[in-house]
Amino acid sequence: MENKRLGGHYSHRYDAELEEVVNRVLAMGGLVETQLGNALQAFIDGDTQVAQEVAENDSRVNSFEVSIDERCVEILARRQPAAMDLRLVVAVIKTITDLERIGDLAEAIARMAIRQADSDRPRKQLFRDIDTMGKRVVTMLHDALDAFARMDASAALEVVRQDFAIDHDHEAILRQNATYMMEDPRNITRILDLTYASRALERAGDHARNMCEYTIYFVKGRDVRHIELSEMEAVVKGAEKA
Amino acid sequence: MENKRLGGHYSHRYDAELEEVVNRVLAMGGLVETQLGNALQAFIDGDTQVAQEVAENDSRVNSFEVSIDERCVEILARRQPAAMDLRLVVAVIKTITDLERIGDLAEAIARMAIRQADSDRPRKQLFRDIDTMGKRVVTMLHDALDAFARMDASAALEVVRQDFAIDHDHEAILRQNATYMMEDPRNITRILDLTYASRALERAGDHARNMCEYTIYFVKGRDVRHIELSEMEAVVKGAEKA
Numbered sequence: 418m419e420n421k422r423l424g425g426h427y428s429h430r431y432d433a434e435l436e437e438v439v440n441r442v443l444a445m446g447g448l449v450e451t452q453l454g455n456a457l458q459a460f461i462d463g464d465t466q467v468a469q470e471v472a473e474n475d476s477r478v479n480s481f482e483v484s485i486d487e488r489c490v491e492i493l494a495r496r497q498p499a500a501m502d503l504r505l506v507v508a509v510i511k512t513i514t515d516l517e518r519i520g521d522l523a524e525a526i527a528r529m530a531i532r533q534a535d536s537d538r539p540r541k542q543l544f545r546d547i548d549t550m551g552k553r554v555v556t557m558l559h560d561a562l563d564a565f566a567r568m569d570a571s572a573a574l575e576v577v578r579q580d581f582a583i584d585h586d587h588e589a590i591l592r593q594n595a596t597y598m599m600e601d602p603r604n605i606t607r608i609l610d611l612t613y614a615s616r617a618l619e620r621a622g623d624h625a626r627n628m629c630e631y632t633i634y635f636v637k638g639r640d641v642r643h644i645e646l647s648e649m650e651a652v653v654k655g656a657e658k659a
Numbered sequence: 660m661e662n663k664r665l666g667g668h669y670s671h672r673y674d675a676e677l678e679e680v681v682n683r684v685l686a687m688g689g690l691v692e693t694q695l696g697n698a699l700q701a702f703i704d705g706d707t708q709v710a711q712e713v714a715e716n717d718s719r720v721n722s723f724e725v726s727i728d729e730r731c732v733e734i735l736a737r738r739q740p741a742a743m744d745l746r747l748v749v750a751v752i753k754t755i756t757d758l759e760r761i762g763d764l765a766e767a768i769a770r771m772a773i774r775q776a777d778s779d780r781p782r783k784q785l786f787r788d789i790d791t792m793g794k795r796v797v798t799m800l801h802d803a804l805d806a807f808a809r810m811d812a813s814a815a816l817e818v819v820r821q822d823f824a825i826d827h828d829h830e831a832i833l834r835q836n837a838t839y840m841m842e843d844p845r846n847i848t849r850i851l852d853l854t855y856a857s858r859a860l861e862r863a864g865d866h867a868r869n870m871c872e873y874t875i876y877f878v879k880g881r882d883v884r885h886i887e888l889s890e891m892e893a894v895v896k897g898a899e900k901a
Binding site: 490499511 | 725735840844
């Protein structure tokens with residue numbers, strides 16, 4: 418079988434098999450984005466029907482992970498990709514692990530929505546902050562998938578930057594929740610769920626950030642995990658490496 | 660360069676490059692096991708010096724992850740491994756992601772120990788339960804690494820079973836902590852940290868479980884993620900697949 422290598426950065430001259438894998442990752446990503454958005458909405462609105470749907474759909478996310486991994490191993494075995502093609506396959510293997518974890522987090526948030534349904538809801542302000550933070554995370558995931566689809570390292574870097582704001586939101590929610598619990602101990606169990614939801618969203622943001630680091634690795638040929646943001650910026654601005 | 664394929668299950672006839680990668684994973688795993696054990700001890704005993712060491716050592720864990728990934732990509736590019744060799748490389752790429760996350764969780768627990776150092780400590784019983792659970796998780800990680808080193812799918816399955824007990828411990832600690840917070844709201848911030856530590860340990864257990872699923876995949880050639888334990892048992896008992 419002919420194997421046309423990627424011609425260079427931003428090139429879309431995939432061969433059909435690699436293109437199919439990328440499309441499946443994007444389909445999986447679209448599903449996970451919907452799951453996270455729906456889980457958030459169900460949690461905020463106390464909508465158990467939507468929450469139930471999210472919980473049931475998680476197996477679809479898992480199936481994507483298993484089948485994409487299988488395709489990647491087949492491609493590695495039969496096509497023996499090199500250079501940018503190989504980095505793409507490795508980036509996909511890592512990206513889908515993060516997507517699957519975001520799916521699990523969406524499911525966890527949905528299950529909290531179901532558990533909370535028949536109890537008193539704590540004050541609205543608490544939900545408003547989680548809602549704002551959650552919408553940021555959904556946007557971040559959307560942008561991470563977009564950067565991957567367009568092989569755009571600069572856009573990926575922009576998403577990494579967003580993660581700092583999410584971490585900040587989460588810390589603020591944690592502090593506020595601790596205060597509310599002390600003020601009104603009868604509400605502790607409810608507010609604990611808000612704390613867990615906030616943490617789940619913060620972790621989803623971390624996973625979106627990881628995805629962007631793999632996109633930068635794929636496009637630039639440099640592993641940018643565990644380095645300072647300034648170094649990462651230098652890599653993204655620097656000369657391309659095919 | 661000659662590439663001796665693995666002769667069959669439980670065989671140790673690696674070629675030198677694959678053997679070196681496996682040894683590096685075991686070295687990384689040993690470091691992460693030490694980090695988790697020390698973080699737990701620092702948290703239980705309030706030992707900020709040990710906690711500080713754990714926090715500082717996390718960069719060593721990260722370096723392992725980056726360098727092992729690099730070696731794996733080199734091997735994929737130059738040796739074009741097939742069958743069991745290929746599954747080994749893929750299992751390693753996934754395993755080190757989980758090890759790195761356990762390292763992050765150890766660091767998070769160590770940082771809580773540092774933060775808690777100059778405040779009143781909540782009642783001993785709470786620490787005792789976390790200590791018991793944490794020691795179980797460290798053992799689980801040790802056994803997961805051992806199953807990987809020996810390519811022992813049955814031992815890996817045993818570790819997966821242990822994860823259910825960890826999840827149970829965590830749920831019990833969460834319920835108990837919520838009760839203590841309601842009884843004594845002045846202690847909420849302290850007990851919240853115990854709750855976060857318990858959650859971090861539970862997640863470390865999940866990662867050790869993931870590692871075992873990759874070991875079963877590597878040895879048996881079957882992806883056992885997202886399936887029932889009974890199915891997993893059937894795969895492990897079933898005929899080998901080279």
